[in-house]
Amino acid sequence: MDAHESLLELIGNTPLVRLRTPSDGRGAPVYAKLEYLSAGGSVKDRIGLRMIEEAERSGALRPGGTVVEATSGNTGAGLAMVAAAKGYRMIVVLPDKSSAEKVNTLRAYGAEVVVRPGGLPLEHPEHILNVAAGIAERTPGAWFAGQYGNPANPEAHYLTTGPEIWRQTGGRVTHLVSCVGTGGTISGTGRYLKEASGGRVRVIGADPAASVYSGGDGRPYFVEAAGRFRHPETVDDSWPDSYQREVVDEVLPIRDRDSLTTIRRLAREQGLLVGGSAGTALAAALRVAAGLGPEQLVVAILPDSGRQYLSKYFNDQWMLRQGFLDGDPAVARVGDLLPAARRAEPLPYLHHHAPVGEALAVLRERQGTGADPVVPAGPAPVGPGRQPTSMELAGAVSLAQLEAALAAGRAAVTDRVGDHLGEPLPVFGAGEGAAAALAELSGRGCGTAVVLADGHAVGLVGAGELAVLAGAEPKQGR
Incomplete structure (x- = not known):
């Protein structure tokens, strides 16, 4: 019988699959x-398998x-x-930004x-690591896996992933590209691969630009399962023990x-449906390969499936709202109110x-300034x-709101502004149509909205500005 005794086998x-890349006689496969x-x-x-087996053995x-x-x-x-x-x-503690597919x-x-x-x-006591550690401590018979400091994490890849790549490439691999999350x-x-090749293989990390691993400031980013976020109020930002720098x-x-645009192209042009961190790794791998010769060989590890991100990265509406898509150039768009200088x-x-x-x-x-005197806060x-x-x-928070609170004695100039915040402002991607944005803004009874480009807030627009823009003749061929 051609069968397995357990799913764990x-x-x-x-598999290792060669990708189609722009071919001009240069660059590595x-x-x-x-x-x-x-x-x-x-x-x-x-x-998952290695950590549990090691915990059983111990x-x-x-x-x-x-x-x-x-x-x-x-x-x-x-x-x-x-x-x-x-x-x-099994008990899992997740951050609220995790996709619905992962939770399900x-x-x-x-x-x-x-x-x-x-x-x-x-x-913070509500940080997911602290919550998980507390649950494990309070639960009889519980074991906290702790992937960030568990030596079985990198060991699993030393024992399996590395040997597989070496065998699959016949020892020809010259560059490994992988995201850095826990670092394992x-x-x-x-x-x-370095040991097997006598030090010939070059190892390259792919990292969200905001992540601290690549020198970013650690602010939030949109690619899940990669990089390292650093909250500005974190005191000790020790990197994971599983990351051997x-x-x-x-x-x-x-x-x-x-x-994100890399994985969307990969699905449509090569039939590979992968997640956001795979896009980070692949974008880095393509950049590396472009500077090499055809005798070199680049391997990129694509960590997971795009089926877990259908509601986000492969959802045109989500991508447009976050400002990752440029929208229809034939119509007036919200971003047209914010020229490059602004x-x-x-x-x-x-x-x-x-x-x-x-x-x-x-x-x-x-x-x-043309928009209501309102600022977002976070x-x-x-x-x-x-x-x-x-x-x-x-x-x-708005000027009228704060001035009224001060006049009524509900606020003082020394109060934290966070104690007097209203609801978040509506947000629109720069590529969204101005007419549709105006209709949504009017329906919500708001006068000001935040404009997003590539997930970042780049400006404020008022309903009046949108009305003027939406009333203009449709633009052609922009």
Whole structure:
């Protein structure tokens, strides 16, 4: 019989597929390691199995026990699949930015899902790592997987992913490109390939441009399961023990737009439906390959399936609203109200700890700018000259609102502005049609909206401005 005794035997051993790349006689071939074809649908199946088996061997996890983990989704799914196959209870703590598909996948495996706010400092008691550790401590027979510091994480890739790539390429691989999340995939795989090749293989990390791994400021970004977010109020931002930095030769920053448009093209042009972090890895791999010769060989690890992101990255409406699509150039678009010079100016923005007196100064300065004197505010401060992301916009405050509160004695100039926020302003992507945006804004009874480009807030527009723009003749051929 050609059969397997257990689903666990189907973890790993994923295929390597050559991708079609622009061919002009230059550049190295690029091969994709399709981790979404593992049994549970992601590269994290490997560490799910390895971590649980090591916990069983050590006695940390016993029959009838409970597996607990904090994760953005894929590690939880890998652990939940293995836990289900082995008869363990599973509890997963997720940030609220995780896709609905990931949450539903975990529940389908029988896991108990606990959702907590994302974007919190590491020391916050509601940070997913702290919540998961607390659940494990309070639950009899529980074991906290702790992928960020678990040596079985990189070891799984040293023992499986690296040898597979070396065998599949016949030892011809010269460059490995992988995202850096916990660091386990790139560390374990890269270490094996360096050893097998006598140091010839170059290991390159692919990272969201805002992530701290590639030198970003750690602000929120839109690609799930990659990079490292750093909240500005985090005190100790120690990098994961599973990330062995000495293995990695270079880390390339990749913009969210490049990651997301790459996977959309890959699905439509080559039939490969993969997730956002795969787009980050592939965009970096294509950049690397373009500077090499045809005798070189680049392997990119594509971590998971695009089926987990159908409601986001492959949803035209979501992409357009976040400003990742440019929309129809034949009609007036919201972004037309923000010429390049205006987009380059930082959006007026307040940290929720800012005093009311500071907010009043900003708002009064904005009087007469064409939009209502309203500013968005959020949970994280924004550096000089930098627009916040849409994920940082937690509320809004108007001049009239604050002045009325002061006059009535409900507020003082020394109060935190966060204690006096109204609902967040509506947001529109720069590529959305002005007429449709005006209709939605009017229906919500709002006079001001935030304009997003590539997920970042680049300006404010008023209903009056949109009305003028929407009433213009449709533009042709822009």
